[in-house]
Amino acid sequence: MAFVLIGFMGAGKSTVAARLAEQRGASPLDSDALLAERFGHSVAREFELHGEESFRADEEKLVCELLDDASTRDVLALGGGSVLSGRVREALAGHLTVLLDSDPVLAWERIHTSQDGAERPLARDREAFLALHSERSALYEELADAVLVWASSASGEYPVLVGRGLLTTGQLEQVWPLDRSSSRPFCVTDETVAALYAERLGDMRALVSIPPGERHKTLASAERVWHELVAAGMTRADHVVALGGGVVGDLAGFCAATYQRGVPVVHLPTTLVAQVDSAYGGKTGVDLPEAKNYVGAYHQPAGVIVDPATLETLPAQELAAGWVEVLKTALIAGGELWEIVARGDEVDERTILACVRTKLAVVAADERDGGRRQVLNLGHTVGHAIETVTGYSRYRHGEAVGLGLLTALRLSGTEPLREQVRELLLARDLPVTLDAGANADAIVDATARDKKRLGAGGVPFVLVKAPGEVNHGCEVAAEDVRAAVEELVG
Ligand SMILES: NC(=O)c1ccc[n+]([C@@H]2O[C@H](COP(=O)([O-])OP(=O)(O)OC[C@H]3O[C@@H](n4cnc5c(N)ncnc54)[C@H](O)[C@@H]3O)[C@@H](O)[C@H]2O)c1
Incomplete structure (x- = not known):
């Protein structure tokens, strides 16, 4: 089961596949680049010489070969139109299909500011490009097991994956953002979440569980976590896994930021607060009796893996309280997200994704x-x-x-x-x-x-x-x- 990136042209699939493969210690496979190699010229030239139909036939053949041969570590980037083929869609069935999130207007701008426009035969007219994007969106969404949003800020970039079942149905190995053979995972969680989900993580070198609740987001808990990480033999090559709500995320992120002056952290948020807000952006820390979040550090994650199915075990009052962060985000974003919230709709994956994009x-x-x-x-x-x-x-x-x-x-x-x-x-x-x-x-x-x-x-x-x-x-x-x-x- 490989990690297969689909999505519209200009979304950045080739770049993201290369980064993900590097993080996982693998080599990326890019169907457009491999086709250009086979043709001996660019895809645009192939369109000119033999037309789109002929190109699609060659593309289908190559993509099916790639999918047949792909193994778990592989990261594949597929050309935007390749999933129009029924054979390709069938071949995707055995793999984890991930849609790279993209804003069509930004994709258009990216293509045309990177001088890439001439290489893309279907990106010559802006209106036609935007129309094609909305036409294909439903197909991409239907095929995707998860959506990937690429997060970037001044100090780093990381993948955010949102997909029902990623944690609960054991697909973590395919989406893990680091190579677990060279960087061992050490999990920090709380007792409630540990009982529900720790087993789903697979092999962890340590499982440090603090009691649940804001009262435990303290320096004393951080000290306990640091000691347990030392006792379990954690080195600078390893990474922390924050499994839980915002309290665990802030605490584990802070411990990761400070342990041996900083190790990577992968967030697996399990509350609504954490899935729409706290797991992203790199703010970590603990409370003092005098004031909240008074001690902390900025420490961007190495990746965030969101399984909305974990919200099914969240008590109703926690879900309601978490919804306030959705409300806050909607007030900031306005537009469609505000309309959803103002209608009082239940939170689904679309809403979670809209909050993630805003933050x-x-x-x-x-x-x-x-x-x-x-x-x-x-x-x-x-x-x-x-x-x-x-x-x-x-x-x-x-x-x-x-x-x-x-x-x-x-x-x-x-x-x-x-x-x-x-x-x-x-x-x-x-x-x-x-x-x-x-x-x-x-x-x-x-x-x-x-x-x-x-x-x-x-x-x-x-x-x-x-x-x-x-x-x-x-x-x-x-x-x-x-x-x-x-x-x-x-
Ligand atoms: N760093 C940031 O940018 C940022 C942003 C917003 C909030 N926060 C912080 O987040 C914290 C609040 O987070 P929270 O509301 O997630 O609280 P929390 O982490 O205390 O979780 C709430 C409760 O839900 C339980 N729980 C977690 N996941 C569960 C699941 N799937 N099923 C059943 N029970 C589950 C926990 O054990 C806990 O009892 C605050 O400390 C706040 O300061 C940080």
């Missing part, structure tokens, strides 16, 4: 939170303060962020949108007020501490004009923050 695009533009990335903190300034003041135990992270969103929308002065968000939270049984007796002063103080992270001037709020129109760096008067928090106490 990765923001991080690609600003990895270190110097500017645009701050929009991802929407609802989090007050949300974090609520978590800290209530000892990381009264509210789930998503529940606190939901309350923080209501505060941010009050400060934004977008009353109808605030009311709409409040209704959406209520529909999922999420809190829209703080418990009677909640200490508003302490929350306001903790908010100021969160704001102090950047030194003088503080971290201003993220405010929302409308879905898709979110601004960071907005100065808000202290008395307005106090009034908005007090309003939550009722």
